[in-house]
Amino acid sequence: MNPIIEQIKGGLVVSCQAYPGEPLRHPETMAQMAMAAEIGGAVAIRCQGLADIAAIKGQVKVPVIGIWKEGDDGVYITPTLRHARCCAAAGADIVAIDATRRPRPDGLTYAQTVEALHRDGVIVMADCGSFADAQQAVDAGTDIISTTLSGYTGEREKTDGPDFELLGQMVDAFPDVPVLCEGRIHTPDQLAEVMRRGAWAAVVGTAITHPTSITRWFAARLKG
């Protein structure tokens, strides 16, 4: 097992992302957010975009999971080999990529992408939207598989909280592969539950680092 993957076992990964046009969207700001999360106990930081990866890598000691989003539908999380290589070059210790079975913009298969990244020495995390995606990722020898895209690709219902069912299926089927639970973990209890169900680690984004969403959750309680 790679020592970086070993290092995050049992821990909380915090995703620090601001979306296009948002007030906090600045690499310096995301680096500050990442430092704050590290002080709070994050075992790794997940972040988006080459500038954010570089800024955060320069400020935190914990491993950085890098992605590069291009657009917001279809294959948009680190969609091509080029995007993934750039994330690694920017300093990501682990690169997360779209692991769906949809056609990739550069025409490579998922397996070809992973193979090329492994030749470069990159640790690859598969952002899956279904069990079939996870199977493909494991068949390709991916280092880490994750529930990240569950509820976002049309293959699975978007659950209110984390997709416990998919997590369970992945943990049961692939006992030798680290399975991360990511997506809609909104409370410490949900975090504890995904770990109890066998997640290697869990990624929390919105509930920790997206104040506009958190404010909306509170504000919504004031309306009818």
Ligand SMILES: CC(=O)N[C@H](C=O)[C@@H](O)[C@H](O)[C@H](O)COP(=O)(O)O
């Ligand atoms: C589907 C998609 O694009 N997910 C993205 C992946 O990086 C992020 O927008 C999420 O914030 C992240 O996965 C963490 O999940 P949550 O914010 O629900 O804790």
